[in-house]
Amino acid sequence: MKTVLITGGTGLVGTSLSAILLTKGYKVIILSRSLNNRPAHTNLSYAFWDIKTQKIHADEILQADCIVHLAGAAVVANKWTKVYKNEIVDSRIQSSKLIINLLKNNINKVKTVISASAIGWYGTNKEAAIPFIETDEADDSFLGTTCKSWEASIDAITNLGIRLVKLRIGIVLSNNGGALAKFKKTIKLGAATILGNGKQVISWIHINDLCRMIIYTLENESNSGVYNAVAPYPVSNKKLTITLAKAMNGKFYIPMYLPAYVLKILMGQRSIELLKSSTVSCKKIMDAGFKFNYENIGQAFTNLIKK
Numbered sequence: 201m202k203t204v205l206i207t208g209g210t211g212l213v214g215t216s217l218s219a220i221l222l223t224k225g226y227k228v229i230i231l232s233r234s235l236n237n238r239p240a241h242t243n244l245s246y247a248f249w250d251i252k253t254q255k256i257h258a259d260e261i262l263q264a265d266c267i268v269h270l271a272g273a274a275v276v277a278n279k280w281t282k283v284y285k286n287e288i289v290d291s292r293i294q295s296s297k298l299i300i301n302l303l304k305n306n307i308n309k310v311k312t313v314i315s316a317s318a319i320g321w322y323g324t325n326k327e328a329a330i331p332f333i334e335t336d337e338a339d340d341s342f343l344g345t346t347c348k349s350w351e352a353s354i355d356a357i358t359n360l361g362i363r364l365v366k367l368r369i370g371i372v373l374s375n376n377g378g379a380l381a382k383f384k385k386t387i388k389l390g391a392a393t394i395l396g397n398g399k400q401v402i403s404w405i406h407i408n409d410l411c412r413m414i415i416y417t418l419e420n421e422s423n424s425g426v427y428n429a430v431a432p433y434p435v436s437n438k439k440l441t442i443t444l445a446k447a448m449n450g451k452f453y454i455p456m457y458l459p460a461y462v463l464k465i466l467m468g469q470r471s472i473e474l475l476k477s478s479t480v481s482c483k484k485i486m487d488a489g490f491k492f493n494y495e496n497i498g499q500a501f502t503n504l505i506k507k
Contacts, residue, residue, distance in 0.1 A: 203227040203263050204418070205247075207295055208270030208316070212378050213369075217268065217411045218244065224415070229260055231271070251294045254301075262308045266418050269315040269354065271295040275343070280469045289346050296353035303360055310362055312421075314414055315354045317368045319403055319430060321347035324476045331434075331481035334368070334426040343473060351426070363424050365417045370430035370480060374407035375504055383444055392445035392453045396460040398438030400477035403430040406494035406503070416490050427485040433496045434479050440497055447501040 204221055208214045209230030218228050227243045237246040247260040251271070273291040278284050296315070303310055320343030322332040338348040347368070357364050373380045386393045405413075410429055417423040435443070438455075445453040464471045486492075494500040 201225040201227065202265040203229060205229045205231065205261055205264035205267045205310075206270060207231045207249075207267070207299070208272065211270060212372060212374055212376060213316070213407070213410060213414075214268075214270050215376065216374065216407050217270075217414055220411050220415065227263075229264060231256075231261070249298065251291060251298060254294070254298050256298055256302055258302060258306055261302060262306055264308070264310055266312045266314070267299065267310055268414060268418070269296065269299060269313060272316070272350070275318075275320070276467075276470050276473060280342070285342065289349060292346070292350040293353040296350075300354070300356050300360075303357070303362070312363045312365070312418055313354065313357050314365045314367065314418055315351070315357075317347050317351050317366050317426070318343070319368050319370045319428065319478060319480050320344060320473065321351075321368050322478050322480060325401070325479050331479040332428070333481050334428060334484055341472070342469070363421065365423055366426045367413065367417070367429040368426060368480075369410065370403040370405045370428070370434075372407055372410055373404055373500055373504060376407075379404075380444075380504065383441065384448065386456075387441075387445050387448050387453060390449065390453055391456045392441045394438050394441050394455060394457050395463060396437070396458070396475045398436055398441070398457065400437050400475055401434050401479045402437055402440055403428075403434040403478055403480035404440070404497070404500070405429055405431050406492075406500045408503075409492050409494055412493070413485065413490055420489070423488055427488070428480050428482050429485070430480045430482050431492060431495055431497075431500070432482055432486070435497045443497050444501055444505075447505040 204226050206214050221228050222241050230246050231249045232246050233250055247257050249256040273287045321338050323339030338344045351366055371379050413429055
């Protein structure tokens with residue numbers, strides 16, 4: 201089987217992706233700044249890199265047939281100070297630069313790069329009935345311009361004759377962290393907290409479908425370019441919250457609205473991303489042959505909450 205190199209391999213998506221790849225017989229190499237990682241699987245290994253110093257140990261990495269590029273600082277986890285905004289951007293652009301320079305300056309056998317992006321590329325739908333598609337222009341917001349720079353930073357990979365796929369990832373639902381953990385927090389106390397008026401549309405994806413999509417585009421050489429990595433049926437914040445509350449607590453919850461102005465006080469600029477309505481289409485990836493296991497939010501929560 202092929203060897204897959206993963207940047208950001210210890211994050212939410214990378215951890216799940218690694219586990220699935222290993223069960224399918226792939227060899228996995230994870231880039232890490234730590235030299236003390238102990239592989240838990242015979243087909244798993246670690247290689248050193250440091251984005252800030254642009255240092256990387258090439259020997260192990262040059263064994264890879266494919267690269268899945270997920271690295272990047274968390275977007276909403278920390279306050280958007282000027283310094284942290286720079287870190288969000290630099291962690292993405294400089295990691296791409298390091299990969300491109302490595303492949304440009306060394307003999308390698310990499311045939312495919314799958315690079316993460318995000319639906320932050322898009323802004324708020326002007327018309328809710330018309331979802332965003334891959335050819336739409338990047339929004340002029342912070343996340344829109346960040347995603348544009350992020351995607352542009354990896355484009356030079358095609359000049360090396362390597363197939364490039366970019367996945368604009370929606371809100372990832374997983375039991376191991378991310379957005380779902382935050383949604384669950386107040387529901388466990390009996391309160392289903394709806395953000396703002398709750399009408400804003402959330403384009404989401406189940407972690408299993410996202411990992412399967414990455415592997416699908418990795419294994420199918422006809423796939424290239426940009427694809428939206430979101431489920432077929434986006435939902436409003438209110439519907440997502442209530443569906444989750446019912447899955448967790450049955451009838452034992454109280455819907456509570458967190459006003460937009462309070463959210464803005466608590467989250468600052470980050471609140472824009474929690475309150476904006478973004479309906480994103482996955483038609484392109486479905487037309488390419490990918491089939492979702494979790495098309496609607498009810499299916500997703502039935503699976504996640506039972507675990």
